[in-house]
Amino acid sequence: MMTQNTLTQSESTTGHAGVADVIEVTGLSHQYGEKLAVDNLDLNVSGGEIVAVLGKNGSGKTTLFRVLSTLLPVQSGRVTIAGADVSSHTMAARGRLGIIFQSPSLDIKLTVLENMRCQGALYGLTGDRLRNRCDELLNQFSLEDRRHDFCQTLSGGLKRRVELAKGLLHRPPVMLLDEPSTGLDPSARLALWDALESLASEGVAVMLTTHLMDEAAKASRVVLIDAGKKIADASPSQLQREVGDRVLTIATDDVASAELVLRNEMNLNPLRVGGTLRLTSEQSGASDLATLVNPIADRLGDSVQSIAFGRASLEDVFVAKTGTAFLD
Ligand SMILES: Nc1ncnc2c1ncn2[C@@H]1O[C@H](COP(=O)(O)OP(=O)(O)OP(=O)(O)O)[C@@H](O)[C@H]1O
Structure with missing residues (x-):
C-alpha cells in the first residue's frame, strides 16, 4: 500500500546535495x-x-x-x-x-x-x-x-x-x-x-x-x-548588536514609579520587561551605559534592588522589536 510517507523511486533523493539545497x-x-x-x-x-x-x-x-x-x-x-x-x-x-x-x-x-x-x-x-x-x-x-x-x-x-x-x-x-x-x-x-x-x-x-x-x-x-x-x-550576535550589544537592567521595588522617574526626570526611554526596566544605548542616548549606573542609583534611591550591566539577550532584541516582553 502506498502510504503518505512512501516515496516512488523517481521522487526519492539520495545523498546530501550540499549548500545549494535550501x-x-x-x-x-x-x-x-x-x-x-x-x-x-x-x-x-x-x-x-x-x-x-x-x-x-x-x-x-x-x-x-x-x-x-x-x-x-x-x-x-x-x-x-x-x-x-x-x-x-x-x-x-x-x-x-x-x-x-x-x-x-x-x-x-x-x-x-x-x-x-x-x-x-x-x-x-x-x-x-x-x-x-x-x-x-x-x-x-x-x-x-x-x-x-x-x-x-x-x-x-x-x-x-x-x-x-x-x-x-x-x-x-x-x-x-x-x-x-x-x-x-x-x-x-x-x-x-x-x-x-x-x-x-x-x-x-x-x-x-x-x-x-x-x-x-x-x-x-x-x-x-x-x-x-x-x-x-x-x-544571534548580529541581533544583539542591533539593539546596542550592551543593556542596563534595573530591578526596583516599584517598577512603575521608577519608570516615571527615568522618563520624566532623566529623559531616558526604558522598556519594561517583566519586573525590570531595560535600557540600551539607543534608548538612553548614552554612548557609554556604564556612566548611567550611579545617576540612576542616586535618583531611584532605596527602591533599587540591583542595576546590572550586561550583554543584550535575545529577549532584549524581542522587546526592542515589538515593545513587549517575550515572556509575560
Ligand atoms: N487548527 C487551528 N484552528 C484555529 N486556529 C489555530 C489552529 N491552529 C493554530 N491556530 C491559531 O493560530 C495561531 C498560531 O498557532 P501556532 O500553533 O502555529 O503557534 P505556535 O507559535 O506554534 O504556538 P505554540 O508554541 O503554542 O505551539 C494561534 O493564534 C493559534 O491559536
Missing part, C-alpha cells in the same frame, strides 16, 4: 478561518546552517513547521524544499525532509533497530542498504549498544537521538525539528545540539522551532516571529 519560503501566509497564523513570511535556509525560528506561544511556529513538512497545504505563497515545490511536488519535497515532531514518534514497544527498520521500509530502503545505513546512524548517535533495547527503556534524551537517527535514514538534505528540546534534561539538550551541529557540518540544512531563548541563541541564525510575521532574521 528551504525557500516566499510570501507564505496561512489562515485558520479569520485567524491569520502566518503573515506573508519569507525565509531561506542554506545547507550547513542551523536556523532557529523563535516565537512566543501562538506566534505561528507550528503552523509554519506544518506547512514546511507538507502536513498543511500552502494557502498563499511558495515553499520549496531542496528545489521541490511542496504544492506541486509534495512527495518529492517530503522525500528531501527529515522531520522530528514535538510529540515522540517512536513505537516504544519496538527496539531501537526495529523502529529504524520500519522507518527505512517506509522510505523504500531494504537489505544491505538499510542494514548499513542503520549501522552508520547508530554509530553516529552513539546508540550501537542500545540497538536491541526496547524504546520504552530509553531516557528522553536517548529517545530523541533515536528519532534523529530515524529521521536521517533516507539521507535528507533538510532536517526540520519542532521544539526539539521539549522534555529533555540539560545534558540531553547538549547531546541533541552536538548532533545538530554535526549534521550541519555535513551540509544538512537544519531548521527548528523553539520558544526557548537559550536554545535559539545556539543557532547560526535566528528568525524571530511575532503574530505570524517575521520581525528579525540574523545571527
Whole structure:
C-alpha cells in the first residue's frame, strides 16, 4: 500500500546535495478561518546552517513547521524544499525532509533497530542498504549498544537521538525539528545540539522551532516571529548588536514609579520587561551605559534592588522589536 510517507523511486533523493539545497519560503501566509497564523513570511535556509525560528506561544511556529513538512497545504505563497515545490511536488519535497515532531514518534514497544527498520521500509530502503545505513546512524548517535533495547527503556534524551537517527535514514538534505528540546534534561539538550551541529557540518540544512531563548541563541541564525510575521532574521550576535550589544537592567521595588522617574526626570526611554526596566544605548542616548549606573542609583534611591550591566539577550532584541516582553 502506498502510504503518505512512501516515496516512488523517481521522487526519492539520495545523498546530501550540499549548500545549494535550501528551504525557500516566499510570501507564505496561512489562515485558520479569520485567524491569520502566518503573515506573508519569507525565509531561506542554506545547507550547513542551523536556523532557529523563535516565537512566543501562538506566534505561528507550528503552523509554519506544518506547512514546511507538507502536513498543511500552502494557502498563499511558495515553499520549496531542496528545489521541490511542496504544492506541486509534495512527495518529492517530503522525500528531501527529515522531520522530528514535538510529540515522540517512536513505537516504544519496538527496539531501537526495529523502529529504524520500519522507518527505512517506509522510505523504500531494504537489505544491505538499510542494514548499513542503520549501522552508520547508530554509530553516529552513539546508540550501537542500545540497538536491541526496547524504546520504552530509553531516557528522553536517548529517545530523541533515536528519532534523529530515524529521521536521517533516507539521507535528507533538510532536517526540520519542532521544539526539539521539549522534555529533555540539560545534558540531553547538549547531546541533541552536538548532533545538530554535526549534521550541519555535513551540509544538512537544519531548521527548528523553539520558544526557548537559550536554545535559539545556539543557532547560526535566528528568525524571530511575532503574530505570524517575521520581525528579525540574523545571527544571534548580529541581533544583539542591533539593539546596542550592551543593556542596563534595573530591578526596583516599584517598577512603575521608577519608570516615571527615568522618563520624566532623566529623559531616558526604558522598556519594561517583566519586573525590570531595560535600557540600551539607543534608548538612553548614552554612548557609554556604564556612566548611567550611579545617576540612576542616586535618583531611584532605596527602591533599587540591583542595576546590572550586561550583554543584550535575545529577549532584549524581542522587546526592542515589538515593545513587549517575550515572556509575560
Ligand atoms: N487548527 C487551528 N484552528 C484555529 N486556529 C489555530 C489552529 N491552529 C493554530 N491556530 C491559531 O493560530 C495561531 C498560531 O498557532 P501556532 O500553533 O502555529 O503557534 P505556535 O507559535 O506554534 O504556538 P505554540 O508554541 O503554542 O505551539 C494561534 O493564534 C493559534 O491559536
